[in-house]
Amino acid sequence: MKKIVTLLGDFYHPHDQLVDYFQGIVKKFPQELEMTDLTIDQLRKALQEQPDIFLLSKENRLAPETDQAVWLDETYDQLITEYVANGGSLIAHHSGLSNYPIHSTFHDMLGGRFIHHPKPTEVVYRDQKGLSYKIWDEHYFTEVDQAKTEVRLHSYSQSGESIAAWRHQYGKGSVFCITPAHFSEGLQHEATEKLLLEGIDWCLKLM
Template sequence: MVKIAALLGDFYHSAPEAKAGLEAAVAKLPNKENIQIKYVSHEQLSQALDEKPDLFINAKMDQLNPKEDPAHTWLTEELDQKLVNYAEEGGSILAWHAGLAGYPVESGYIKMLHGYFDYHPPGLQEVTYLLKVGEKTGNDSFTIMDEQYFVVCDEWNTEVDLWSTGVHGDSLAGWKHLFGKGKVCCYTPAHTREGMLNKYVRMLLTQRFQWLLEKSFNG
Protein backbone atom coordinates (compact mmCIF):
# COMPACT_ATOMS: atom_id res chain seq x y z
CA MET A 1 0.00 0.00 0.00
CA VAL A 2 1.29 3.45 -0.96
CA LYS A 3 0.56 5.94 1.83
CA ILE A 4 -0.04 9.67 1.40
CA ALA A 5 -0.41 12.13 4.28
CA ALA A 6 -2.07 15.43 3.34
CA LEU A 7 -2.32 18.70 5.26
CA LEU A 8 -4.95 20.86 3.55
CA GLY A 9 -6.73 24.15 4.08
CA ASP A 10 -6.23 27.39 5.99
CA PHE A 11 -7.86 30.80 6.52
CA TYR A 12 -7.80 31.62 2.80
CA HIS A 13 -7.90 28.15 1.25
CA SER A 14 -10.70 25.59 1.42
CA ALA A 15 -9.68 22.13 2.57
CA PRO A 16 -12.66 20.42 0.82
CA GLU A 17 -11.76 22.11 -2.48
CA ALA A 18 -8.12 21.05 -2.19
CA LYS A 19 -9.27 17.53 -1.27
CA ALA A 20 -11.40 17.40 -4.43
CA GLY A 21 -8.45 18.48 -6.57
CA LEU A 22 -6.06 16.06 -4.89
CA GLU A 23 -8.39 13.08 -5.22
CA ALA A 24 -9.16 13.90 -8.87
CA ALA A 25 -5.43 13.79 -9.61
CA VAL A 26 -4.85 10.59 -7.62
CA ALA A 27 -7.77 8.95 -9.47
CA LYS A 28 -5.76 9.23 -12.70
CA LEU A 29 -2.80 7.29 -11.34
CA PRO A 30 -2.42 3.78 -12.75
CA ASN A 31 -1.86 2.42 -9.21
CA LYS A 32 -4.79 4.25 -7.60
CA GLU A 33 -6.28 1.13 -5.99
CA ASN A 34 -3.07 0.75 -3.95
CA ILE A 35 -3.05 4.32 -2.63
CA GLN A 36 -4.24 5.29 0.85
CA ILE A 37 -4.70 9.00 1.66
CA LYS A 38 -4.69 10.15 5.28
CA TYR A 39 -5.85 13.72 5.93
CA VAL A 40 -4.17 15.23 8.97
CA SER A 41 -4.26 18.47 10.95
CA HIS A 42 -1.08 20.34 11.80
CA GLU A 43 -1.44 18.99 15.35
CA GLN A 44 -1.36 15.43 13.94
CA LEU A 45 1.51 15.99 11.53
CA SER A 46 4.34 14.89 13.81
CA GLN A 47 2.73 11.51 14.43
CA ALA A 48 1.87 11.19 10.73
CA LEU A 49 5.52 11.71 9.76
CA ASP A 50 6.56 9.09 12.35
CA GLU A 51 4.49 6.62 10.31
CA LYS A 52 6.80 7.26 7.31
CA PRO A 53 4.26 7.96 4.55
CA ASP A 54 5.53 7.66 0.99
CA LEU A 55 4.39 11.22 0.27
CA PHE A 56 3.52 14.25 2.36
CA ILE A 57 1.39 16.94 0.67
CA ASN A 58 1.34 20.39 2.25
CA ALA A 59 -1.38 22.74 1.03
CA LYS A 60 -1.58 24.93 4.14
CA MET A 61 0.02 28.32 4.78
CA ASP A 62 1.95 28.82 8.00
CA GLN A 63 -0.24 31.50 9.59
CA LEU A 64 -3.28 30.15 11.41
CA ASN A 65 -4.92 33.57 11.95
CA PRO A 66 -3.43 35.90 9.31
CA LYS A 67 -5.96 38.67 9.95
CA GLU A 68 -4.95 39.03 13.60
CA ASP A 69 -1.93 40.63 15.25
CA PRO A 70 0.04 38.80 16.30
CA ALA A 71 -0.56 35.94 13.88
CA HIS A 72 0.12 32.46 15.19
CA THR A 73 1.98 29.90 13.08
CA TRP A 74 1.98 26.12 13.16
CA LEU A 75 5.49 25.27 11.90
CA THR A 76 7.46 24.77 15.10
CA GLU A 77 11.22 24.29 15.15
CA GLU A 78 10.64 20.62 15.96
CA LEU A 79 8.28 20.10 13.00
CA ASP A 80 10.58 22.06 10.72
CA GLN A 81 13.48 19.73 11.49
CA LYS A 82 11.22 16.70 11.28
CA LEU A 83 10.13 17.61 7.73
CA VAL A 84 13.72 18.06 6.63
CA ASN A 85 14.72 14.73 8.18
CA TYR A 86 11.72 13.03 6.57
CA ALA A 87 12.85 14.07 3.09
CA GLU A 88 16.54 13.43 3.73
CA GLU A 89 15.69 9.89 4.79
CA GLY A 90 13.73 9.16 1.61
CA GLY A 91 10.30 10.75 1.95
CA SER A 92 8.69 12.78 -0.82
CA ILE A 93 7.17 16.24 -0.26
CA LEU A 94 4.76 18.24 -2.43
CA ALA A 95 4.38 21.90 -1.50
CA TRP A 96 1.14 22.79 -3.24
CA HIS A 97 -0.09 26.40 -3.61
CA ALA A 98 -0.55 27.60 0.00
CA GLY A 99 2.12 25.13 1.12
CA LEU A 100 4.62 27.70 -0.19
CA ALA A 101 3.13 30.68 1.65
CA GLY A 102 3.99 32.51 4.83
CA TYR A 103 6.86 30.35 6.08
CA PRO A 104 10.07 31.87 7.49
CA VAL A 105 12.64 32.19 4.71
CA GLU A 106 15.32 30.92 7.09
CA SER A 107 13.36 27.75 7.97
CA GLY A 108 14.72 24.37 6.99
CA TYR A 109 11.44 23.73 5.19
CA ILE A 110 11.81 26.70 2.81
CA LYS A 111 15.51 26.02 2.27
CA MET A 112 14.56 22.45 1.34
CA LEU A 113 11.92 23.70 -1.14
CA HIS A 114 14.45 26.04 -2.82
CA GLY A 115 11.67 28.59 -3.17
CA TYR A 116 8.67 30.28 -1.62
CA PHE A 117 5.59 32.43 -2.26
CA ASP A 118 6.37 36.15 -2.37
CA TYR A 119 3.02 37.79 -3.26
CA HIS A 120 0.04 37.65 -5.58
CA PRO A 121 -2.03 40.46 -7.11
CA PRO A 122 -5.43 40.92 -5.44
CA GLY A 123 -8.30 38.76 -6.62
CA LEU A 124 -8.40 36.22 -9.41
CA GLN A 125 -6.80 36.93 -12.77
CA GLU A 126 -6.49 35.14 -16.10
CA VAL A 127 -3.25 33.23 -15.69
CA THR A 128 -1.58 31.29 -18.49
CA TYR A 129 0.63 28.40 -17.46
CA LEU A 130 3.46 27.41 -19.79
CA LEU A 131 4.76 23.85 -19.70
CA LYS A 132 8.27 22.54 -20.11
CA VAL A 133 8.81 20.83 -23.45
CA GLY A 134 7.96 17.15 -23.01
CA GLU A 135 5.18 17.59 -20.44
CA LYS A 136 2.25 15.49 -21.61
CA THR A 137 -1.07 17.29 -21.41
CA GLY A 138 -1.78 17.74 -25.10
CA ASN A 139 -1.14 21.46 -24.82
CA ASP A 140 2.03 23.46 -24.20
CA SER A 141 0.00 26.07 -22.30
CA PHE A 142 -3.41 26.59 -20.72
CA THR A 143 -5.26 29.49 -19.11
CA ILE A 144 -7.42 29.53 -15.97
CA MET A 145 -8.74 32.08 -13.50
CA ASP A 146 -6.32 31.88 -10.60
CA GLU A 147 -4.24 33.63 -7.99
CA GLN A 148 -0.99 34.15 -9.85
CA TYR A 149 1.72 33.33 -7.36
CA PHE A 150 4.89 35.34 -7.74
CA VAL A 151 7.69 33.38 -6.14
CA VAL A 152 11.32 33.54 -5.15
CA CYS A 153 13.15 30.43 -6.34
CA ASP A 154 16.72 29.20 -6.34
CA GLU A 155 16.26 28.00 -9.90
CA TRP A 156 19.92 27.02 -10.28
CA ASN A 157 19.46 24.24 -7.74
CA THR A 158 16.18 22.80 -8.97
CA GLU A 159 14.46 21.85 -12.22
CA VAL A 160 11.86 24.41 -13.24
CA ASP A 161 9.10 22.79 -15.30
CA LEU A 162 6.20 25.27 -15.17
CA TRP A 163 5.90 29.03 -15.67
CA SER A 164 3.04 31.52 -15.34
CA THR A 165 2.23 34.71 -17.18
CA GLY A 166 -0.54 37.25 -16.73
CA VAL A 167 -1.35 40.93 -16.87
CA HIS A 168 0.89 41.58 -13.86
CA GLY A 169 3.96 39.80 -15.23
CA ASP A 170 5.73 36.46 -15.34
CA SER A 171 6.83 34.02 -12.65
CA LEU A 172 7.88 30.45 -12.05
CA ALA A 173 5.02 28.11 -11.17
CA GLY A 174 6.54 24.66 -10.61
CA TRP A 175 9.85 23.00 -9.89
CA LYS A 176 11.29 19.76 -8.51
CA HIS A 177 14.53 18.28 -7.22
CA LEU A 178 16.09 15.52 -5.20
CA PHE A 179 16.78 16.18 -1.52
CA GLY A 180 18.90 13.68 0.35
CA LYS A 181 17.33 10.30 -0.39
CA GLY A 182 13.95 11.94 -1.02
CA LYS A 183 12.19 14.16 -3.54
CA VAL A 184 10.70 17.64 -3.33
CA CYS A 185 8.19 19.23 -5.71
CA CYS A 186 6.57 22.69 -5.67
CA TYR A 187 3.40 23.45 -7.65
CA THR A 188 1.52 26.76 -7.48
CA PRO A 189 -1.83 26.17 -9.33
CA ALA A 190 -4.60 26.54 -8.22
CA HIS A 191 -6.74 28.55 -5.79
CA THR A 192 -10.35 27.64 -6.65
CA ARG A 193 -12.15 24.31 -6.92
CA GLU A 194 -12.74 24.98 -10.62
CA GLY A 195 -9.04 25.65 -11.11
CA MET A 196 -7.97 22.53 -9.22
CA LEU A 197 -10.36 20.39 -11.25
CA ASN A 198 -9.22 21.90 -14.56
CA LYS A 199 -8.05 18.96 -16.66
CA TYR A 200 -4.60 20.42 -17.29
CA VAL A 201 -4.01 21.36 -13.65
CA ARG A 202 -5.13 17.86 -12.69
CA MET A 203 -2.97 16.13 -15.31
CA LEU A 204 0.14 18.03 -14.24
CA LEU A 205 -0.57 17.24 -10.58
CA THR A 206 -0.96 13.56 -11.49
CA GLN A 207 2.41 13.66 -13.27
CA ARG A 208 4.01 15.12 -10.17
CA PHE A 209 2.52 12.37 -8.03
CA GLN A 210 3.98 9.81 -10.41
CA TRP A 211 7.44 11.36 -10.11
CA LEU A 212 7.25 11.73 -6.33
CA LEU A 213 5.97 8.17 -5.83
CA GLU A 214 8.06 6.47 -8.50
CA LYS A 215 10.14 4.55 -5.98
CA SER A 216 7.05 3.45 -4.02
CA PHE A 217 5.22 2.27 -7.15
CA ASN A 218 8.25 0.29 -8.30
CA GLY A 219 8.68 -1.38 -4.94
Protein backbone atom coordinates (compact mmCIF):
# COMPACT_ATOMS: atom_id res chain seq x y z
CA MET A 1 0.00 0.00 0.00
CA LYS A 2 1.46 3.34 -1.11
CA LYS A 3 0.79 6.36 1.11
CA ILE A 4 -0.06 9.89 -0.01
CA VAL A 5 -0.52 12.75 2.46
CA THR A 6 -2.18 16.01 1.50
CA LEU A 7 -2.29 19.60 2.72
CA LEU A 8 -5.27 21.22 1.01
CA GLY A 9 -7.40 24.32 0.85
CA ASP A 10 -7.11 28.04 1.51
CA PHE A 11 -9.21 31.20 1.35
CA TYR A 12 -9.71 30.93 -2.41
CA HIS A 13 -9.81 27.13 -2.70
CA PRO A 14 -12.30 25.36 -0.38
CA HIS A 15 -10.74 22.55 1.61
CA ASP A 16 -13.59 20.03 1.53
CA GLN A 17 -14.02 20.26 -2.25
CA LEU A 18 -10.33 19.53 -2.75
CA VAL A 19 -10.43 16.58 -0.34
CA ASP A 20 -13.33 15.06 -2.30
CA TYR A 21 -11.54 15.70 -5.60
CA PHE A 22 -8.23 14.13 -4.64
CA GLN A 23 -9.94 11.17 -2.97
CA GLY A 24 -11.60 10.57 -6.34
CA ILE A 25 -8.24 10.80 -8.11
CA VAL A 26 -6.68 8.30 -5.71
CA LYS A 27 -9.48 5.81 -6.38
CA LYS A 28 -8.75 5.97 -10.13
CA PHE A 29 -5.10 5.10 -9.67
CA PRO A 30 -4.27 1.48 -10.67
CA GLN A 31 -2.11 0.90 -7.60
CA GLU A 32 -3.50 0.96 -4.07
CA LEU A 33 -3.03 4.41 -2.57
CA GLU A 34 -3.97 5.42 0.96
CA MET A 35 -4.70 9.14 1.24
CA THR A 36 -4.49 11.02 4.55
CA ASP A 37 -5.44 14.69 4.66
CA LEU A 38 -3.44 16.74 7.17
CA THR A 39 -3.55 19.98 9.06
CA ILE A 40 -0.40 22.11 9.19
CA ASP A 41 0.23 20.97 12.76
CA GLN A 42 0.18 17.32 11.67
CA LEU A 43 2.64 17.84 8.83
CA ARG A 44 5.88 17.44 10.78
CA LYS A 45 5.10 13.97 12.16
CA ALA A 46 3.63 12.79 8.86
CA LEU A 47 6.64 13.78 6.73
CA GLN A 48 9.10 12.35 9.25
CA GLU A 49 7.46 8.98 8.54
CA GLN A 50 8.49 9.47 4.88
CA PRO A 51 5.21 8.86 2.99
CA ASP A 52 5.43 8.06 -0.71
CA ILE A 53 3.90 11.37 -1.84
CA PHE A 54 3.14 14.73 -0.25
CA LEU A 55 0.52 16.60 -2.30
CA LEU A 56 0.27 20.32 -1.60
CA SER A 57 -2.68 22.35 -2.89
CA LYS A 58 -2.65 25.27 -0.47
CA GLU A 59 -1.20 28.74 -0.85
CA ASN A 60 1.25 30.12 1.69
CA ARG A 61 -0.95 32.96 2.99
CA LEU A 62 -3.24 31.96 5.86
CA ALA A 63 -5.69 34.85 5.75
CA PRO A 64 -5.11 37.02 2.66
CA GLU A 65 -8.39 38.87 3.23
CA THR A 66 -7.25 40.24 6.61
CA ASP A 67 -3.48 40.02 7.00
CA GLN A 68 -0.29 38.62 5.50
CA ALA A 69 0.35 35.74 7.92
CA VAL A 70 1.97 32.71 6.25
CA TRP A 71 2.50 29.11 7.32
CA LEU A 72 5.82 28.21 5.63
CA ASP A 73 8.44 29.31 8.15
CA GLU A 74 12.07 28.16 8.27
CA THR A 75 11.11 24.98 10.13
CA TYR A 76 8.60 23.84 7.52
CA ASP A 77 10.91 24.96 4.73
CA GLN A 78 13.61 22.61 6.02
CA LEU A 79 11.15 19.84 6.85
CA ILE A 80 9.65 19.62 3.36
CA THR A 81 12.86 20.00 1.39
CA GLU A 82 14.64 17.38 3.51
CA TYR A 83 11.69 15.01 3.06
CA VAL A 84 12.02 15.27 -0.74
CA ALA A 85 15.84 15.22 -0.76
CA ASN A 86 15.74 12.00 1.26
CA GLY A 87 13.55 10.25 -1.31
CA GLY A 88 10.04 11.65 -0.94
CA SER A 89 7.87 13.06 -3.70
CA LEU A 90 6.18 16.45 -3.73
CA ILE A 91 3.26 17.31 -5.99
CA ALA A 92 2.58 21.06 -5.94
CA HIS A 93 -0.89 21.58 -7.36
CA HIS A 94 -2.37 24.96 -8.42
CA SER A 95 -2.31 27.17 -5.29
CA GLY A 96 0.50 24.97 -3.92
CA LEU A 97 2.72 27.21 -6.07
CA SER A 98 1.33 30.50 -4.78
CA ASN A 99 2.98 33.12 -2.55
CA TYR A 100 5.87 31.02 -1.29
CA PRO A 101 9.01 33.05 -0.55
CA ILE A 102 11.52 33.38 -3.36
CA HIS A 103 14.41 33.30 -0.91
CA SER A 104 13.70 29.82 0.45
CA THR A 105 14.94 26.31 -0.15
CA PHE A 106 11.33 25.35 -0.88
CA HIS A 107 11.23 27.79 -3.81
CA ASP A 108 14.51 26.48 -5.18
CA MET A 109 13.22 22.92 -4.92
CA LEU A 110 10.03 23.72 -6.86
CA GLY A 111 12.01 25.15 -9.75
CA GLY A 112 9.23 27.63 -10.47
CA ARG A 113 6.45 29.73 -9.01
CA PHE A 114 3.08 31.32 -9.67
CA ILE A 115 3.30 35.03 -10.53
CA HIS A 116 -0.28 36.15 -11.29
CA HIS A 117 -3.44 35.31 -13.18
CA PRO A 118 -5.90 37.51 -15.08
CA LYS A 119 -9.67 37.17 -14.75
CA PRO A 120 -10.96 33.66 -15.58
CA THR A 121 -10.94 32.95 -19.28
CA GLU A 122 -10.67 30.14 -21.81
CA VAL A 123 -7.26 28.50 -21.45
CA VAL A 124 -5.73 26.02 -23.89
CA TYR A 125 -3.34 23.48 -22.39
CA ARG A 126 -0.92 21.69 -24.74
CA ASP A 127 1.44 18.87 -23.81
CA GLN A 128 4.82 17.93 -25.26
CA LYS A 129 3.19 15.68 -27.86
CA GLY A 130 1.05 18.52 -29.19
CA LEU A 131 -2.18 17.21 -27.66
CA SER A 132 -4.36 20.02 -26.33
CA TYR A 133 -7.60 20.74 -24.53
CA LYS A 134 -9.53 23.87 -23.57
CA ILE A 135 -11.20 24.77 -20.27
CA TRP A 136 -12.51 27.83 -18.46
CA ASP A 137 -9.81 28.53 -15.89
CA GLU A 138 -7.58 30.93 -14.06
CA HIS A 139 -4.64 31.25 -16.43
CA TYR A 140 -1.69 30.88 -14.07
CA PHE A 141 1.39 32.72 -15.31
CA THR A 142 4.53 31.15 -13.91
CA GLU A 143 8.25 31.74 -13.73
CA VAL A 144 10.11 28.46 -14.28
CA ASP A 145 13.82 27.63 -14.36
CA GLN A 146 13.65 25.57 -17.56
CA ALA A 147 17.34 24.65 -17.37
CA LYS A 148 16.69 22.65 -14.20
CA THR A 149 13.38 20.97 -14.97
CA GLU A 150 11.39 19.15 -17.65
CA VAL A 151 8.44 21.13 -19.00
CA ARG A 152 5.37 18.93 -19.46
CA LEU A 153 2.59 21.37 -20.33
CA HIS A 154 2.15 24.86 -21.79
CA SER A 155 -0.85 27.15 -21.41
CA TYR A 156 -2.30 29.74 -23.79
CA SER A 157 -5.02 32.38 -23.51
CA GLN A 158 -5.81 35.85 -24.81
CA SER A 159 -3.42 37.12 -22.12
CA GLY A 160 -0.41 35.19 -23.40
CA GLU A 161 1.54 31.95 -22.94
CA SER A 162 3.05 30.27 -19.90
CA ILE A 163 4.30 26.96 -18.50
CA ALA A 164 1.61 24.91 -16.77
CA ALA A 165 3.38 21.74 -15.59
CA TRP A 166 6.95 20.65 -14.99
CA ARG A 167 8.87 17.92 -13.18
CA HIS A 168 12.37 17.04 -12.00
CA GLN A 169 14.33 15.14 -9.42
CA TYR A 170 15.53 16.82 -6.24
CA GLY A 171 18.15 14.91 -4.30
CA LYS A 172 16.84 11.35 -4.03
CA GLY A 173 13.24 12.51 -4.49
CA SER A 174 10.98 14.00 -7.13
CA VAL A 175 8.95 17.16 -7.69
CA PHE A 176 5.93 17.55 -9.96
CA CYS A 177 4.23 20.95 -10.38
CA ILE A 178 0.86 21.47 -12.08
CA THR A 179 -1.25 24.64 -12.42
CA PRO A 180 -4.64 23.49 -13.80
CA ALA A 181 -7.25 23.83 -12.57
CA HIS A 182 -9.28 26.18 -10.38
CA PHE A 183 -12.90 25.34 -11.20
CA SER A 184 -14.61 21.98 -10.77
CA GLU A 185 -15.25 21.52 -14.49
CA GLY A 186 -11.55 21.96 -15.24
CA LEU A 187 -10.44 19.73 -12.38
CA GLN A 188 -12.73 16.96 -13.57
CA HIS A 189 -11.76 17.26 -17.23
CA GLU A 190 -10.38 13.97 -18.46
CA ALA A 191 -7.12 15.54 -19.64
CA THR A 192 -6.50 17.29 -16.31
CA GLU A 193 -7.09 14.08 -14.39
CA LYS A 194 -4.86 12.15 -16.80
CA LEU A 195 -2.01 14.63 -16.27
CA LEU A 196 -2.33 14.34 -12.50
CA LEU A 197 -2.45 10.54 -12.60
CA GLU A 198 0.65 10.49 -14.80
CA GLY A 199 2.39 12.77 -12.31
CA ILE A 200 1.56 10.44 -9.43
CA ASP A 201 2.78 7.46 -11.42
CA TRP A 202 6.03 9.24 -12.32
CA CYS A 203 6.67 10.12 -8.67
CA LEU A 204 6.09 6.58 -7.47
CA LYS A 205 8.29 4.96 -10.12
CA LEU A 206 11.18 7.26 -9.23
CA MET A 207 11.16 6.18 -5.62
